[in-house]
Amino acid sequence: MGAMIVITTPTGTIGAAVAESLRAGGAPLRLIARDPSRLPDTLRGHADVVVGSHADPAVLNTALTGATALFVLVPPNLTAPDVTEHYLSFARPVADAVRAHGVPRVVAVSSLGRGFAGPAGLLSAAWAMDEVLESSGAAYRSLQPPFFMENLLHQVELIREQGMFTLPADPDAPLAAVATADVARTAAGLLADPTWSGQEDVPVREPVDHTPREMAQIISETLRQPVAYHQATLIDYRARYASSGASPAIVDGMVEMAEAQTAGVYPPASVTGVGTTFRQWCGSVLAAAVTRPPV
């Protein structure tokens, strides 16, 4: 049987980068996409496409026929009425289809900090997803990123216009972070490799943690413009998400996640780690976004 790698969310930040990296390496690909017109041009004509959502058992039944590896990502959904149920509404049908089709290897995007004792909002929901996917019996890699550097792209205007960015994190406590490109690169490497087995957690993070105050310094040096860090109170943070249309469950999940981050949900970085540093990311991704004229 030839290889067939199935990719969910190929129109998303990570999924598109995973698919593109595998395509460049010549791997046979099948993409599950709700709206194929949103696929990157580079993928069109280079992969099978199954139209629909990976929460749909019928779509999964078609997509996983003959699959030798599967990439799973649960889409963010600001309006989900229940955070854990949102993750499991994808994880359950995916696990059932993986079991039914005997898919040998599954790689999913979860979160760093698995094993944390307390409630952790969105992070806990991702770890619940891991358990369900592991119950499929497939060989499994739970990719575990912390805070995405790309989250700061939502604050490009604030950075450009007001010289600041804001998070609920303590200005002087290390904040683990990762560039999404590193998550995609790690996923693509595992998906292209047919030799691994067992079920393992795979932390993916930048080699050194920075405090938000240090991040502000690095951003200022990169942009050659003073940028300050402002710690949002949890009350402001809650209000900001609520006014952006998030459901009460998502707002609670975000706040609980922020509290878990303050409580040390992420273990300290190991300096032996590899990956894009925050300074490199600022120089390549953030600088381009900040200097791009607003549309």
Ligand SMILES: NC(=O)c1ccc[n+]([C@@H]2O[C@H](COP(=O)([O-])OP(=O)(O)OC[C@H]3O[C@@H](n4cnc5c(N)ncnc54)[C@H](OP(=O)(O)O)[C@@H]3O)[C@@H](O)[C@H]2O)c1
């Ligand atoms: N942000 C962080 O700091 C952080 C940290 C750790 C882990 N994570 C995890 O990383 C993931 C986010 O990845 P990302 O940034 O690559 O996401 P993204 O860019 O927002 O992409 C979302 C993808 O999901 C698809 N999608 C949306 N709703 C869907 C539905 N109902 N059914 C099927 N597909 C749907 C979208 O496709 P279309 O809309 O084109 O159909 C798109 O391809 C989440 O699981 C999150 O928990 C995030």
